[in-house]
Amino acid sequence: MNVKKRRGSVIIVVLVLITLAALLLGRFMEDNSLELAIATRDADRRRLRADAQSELELALAVIAEIRSIDLNKIHAPSQGYDDPHAYAGFPARDGLDVKFEYEDETAKLPLSVLSKNDLIQLLYSLGMEQRDAERVSDAIVAWQSKSYESIEEEATDAAYQRSTLSFRPARRPIRSFEEFRSIGFAKEQFFDELGRPTPIFEAFKGCVSLYTFPQANINTASDAVLLSQGLDEKQVALIRERQSEIGKRIVGTPPYFRVTSEVRQLVGGGINMAKFDDEVILMWVRVTVKEGLSKCRVSALVAIREDVAYPTAAANPDTDPSIGLTRTGGTTTTARTTGTSTAVPRSTTPNTSPYLTPGIEAPATLGKSTMSGRVASKTIAYPFQILAWEEDNGAPPAPKPTDDSAEPAEPSATPAPRATKPLTK
Numbered sequence: 001m002n003v004k005k006r007r008g009s010v011i012i013v014v015l016v017l018i019t020l021a022a023l024l025l026g027r028f029m030e031d032n033s034l035e036l037a038i039a040t041r042d043a044d045r046r047r048l049r050a051d052a053q054s055e056l057e058l059a060l061a062v063i064a065e066i067r068s069i070d071l072n073k074i075h076a077p078s079q080g081y082d083d084p085h086a087y088a089g090f091p092a093r094d095g096l097d098v099k100f101e102y103e104d105e106t107a108k109l110p111l112s113v114l115s116k117n118d119l120i121q122l123l124y125s126l127g128m129e130q131r132d133a134e135r136v137s138d139a140i141v142a143w144q145s146k147s148y149e150s151i152e153e154e155a156t157d158a159a160y161q162r163s164t165l166s167f168r169p170a171r172r173p174i175r176s177f178e179e180f181r182s183i184g185f186a187k188e189q190f191f192d193e194l195g196r197p198t199p200i201f202e203a204f205k206g207c208v209s210l211y212t213f214p215q216a217n218i219n220t221a222s223d224a225v226l227l228s229q230g231l232d233e234k235q236v237a238l239i240r241e242r243q244s245e246i247g248k249r250i251v252g253t254p255p256y257f258r259v260t261s262e263v264r265q266l267v268g269g270g271i272n273m274a275k276f277d278d279e280v281i282l283m284w285v286r287v288t289v290k291e292g293l294s295k296c297r298v299s300a301l302v303a304i305r306e307d308v309a310y311p312t313a314a315a316n317p318d319t320d321p322s323i324g325l326t327r328t329g330g331t332t333t334t335a336r337t338t339g340t341s342t343a344v345p346r347s348t349t350p351n352t353s354p355y356l357t358p359g360i361e362a363p364a365t366l367g368k369s370t371m372s373g374r375v376a377s378k379t380i381a382y383p384f385q386i387l388a389w390e391e392d393n394g395a396p397p398a399p400k401p402t403d404d405s406a407e408p409a410e411p412s413a414t415p416a417p418r419a420t421k422p423l424t425k
Helices: 001-068 084-088 116-125 130-144 157-159 177-181 186-190 199-205 224-230 232-246 261-268
Strands: 097-104 282-291 294-303 347-350 379-382 384-394
Touching: 001 084, 001 097, 001 177, 001 282, 001 294, 116 130, 116 199, 116 224, 130 186, 177 186, 224 232, 232 261
Parallel strands: none
Antiparallel strands: 097 282, 282 294, 294 384, 347 379
């Protein structure tokens, strides 16, 4: 009997040990699976990032080639760069889904060079009442200029100093759309009680650019931008009809305007074309690559021409008398030599160090090595300038729904643009 009890105890001990070993083995496999998944995802991210950058380079190469054979101009994606793989004649690698997107920044009006009347007409075309448009435009101009004093009480220097956290107007071109949260009266029209952007502000952001360039591209400009510059609804409809007549168009006639004189011929003379041109000067090129569940997106703001600038940090307006209504700080532009086609030299970017880590210097032999008897160059003859860069390796999680009883109703949709009318004195 004792022998049987002893044997039963041994079996129980063995079963317990087997159970513990199974638990430890399962925990070990779980930890390894997690580490393997993390390593795999990191490898996928690095591979997709390289794929996205390669696809972006392909898009830029296609744009550069099209520009070189078409009077040194880029007009619209329908020129041929909307599908770089089709233009180049080879597909993306197996298993890779690629999407190209283009956003013409020069479809907008450069905010830093708009006058008060320009702003009034733009805001009115977006659906704002004229009196409100006048007050908002006055506040924006006073915020940017040292020599202009606002006629609206909410946008005076004294009003800013009386605020909870006193401050002074920037006295320089606006460098971020978040600055509108501080501009007197404009903030009341552009943001609601909870600080959320209003539809009129979203529409305004879609019509103005913080970058400075000579003229907007009439091929990609929105209806609101066209209406704000004096065109009526009938003339805008003629332009849209011309752009949408694919299939009915005469052979050799593109769905975009190659010279601005074509616009005058289409809609009639007497329109103001001073703020419009027919080519892309600055645009966002966005590439999204997907493979399985992994995704990567890169975006580059590409300056097609070199007469593009961004408002730089300005000096103290109290000590720099040169800052005024017509001054844009570092946003000076270069005048074009002709009105039709201008050959822009390729950018030469110095490459003094091949490393991205601060503090690491390039070796002394950089640029001095020779190949076949030729000295290696320290510069890259790149066709364009990249002014901004963004990366996204996946969509952020969806926001949690809020309590409907505590939140006000969602703002209405963006108002439709309307035709402008003459300013009242």
